[in-house]
Amino acid sequence: KAGVTQTPRYLIKTRGQQVTLSCSPISGHRSVSWYQQTPGQGLQFLFEYFSETQRNKGNFPGRFSGRQFSNSRSEMNVSTLELGDSALYLCASSPQTSGTYEQYFGPGTRLTVT
């Protein structure tokens, strides 16, 4: 099976702009989680989608949003970018079958805000 893919891999944006990142989970995986990773804060949970519904949300402002499509692909959007949004954004998928606890991470999208 192909792994989790994320596009684009690198992105440079200017403060005030918005950005959309894409994630394609492993085939058959219904849960997609998004994370932000920075040197200062480590890896922090953004939100999780399951069957097109946001099931859990981390402690991030409303500028961060996401959605999941019927084929389980997911996008996240950040509006009104700030310098502090520069980070590696990681997507992870999970099959969500009984007793499954492992998440499979993509390579991430490195976002730089100037």
Added chain:
Amino acid sequence: DAKTTQPPSMDCAEGRAANLPCNHSTISGNEYVYWYRQIHSQGPQYIIHGLKNNETNEMASLIITEDRKSSTLILPHATLRDTAVYYCSVDNNAGNMLTFGGGTRLMVKP
């Protein structure tokens, strides 16, 4: 709020066991302990998880103290390819809401 604390770095000789500690003193009864590792420029990779019993798989062993306030990840025969940053996390949602702190940078040396 960091829920876990780990030493920032450790060295290990190739072929020897690497023992990576994690403190999670505020863990609640329904939270699992997860271990992941991240090799430079890649996404994190799952290693192992546990609730209260010791666990072993093909990659590692996880030892959780009886009071569940700390755990140790054991790589029985470390290789150079095990050089990575190792993260422990606690989560009560089937591992879908992970939070990592700074992790432990493990350097395996020949």
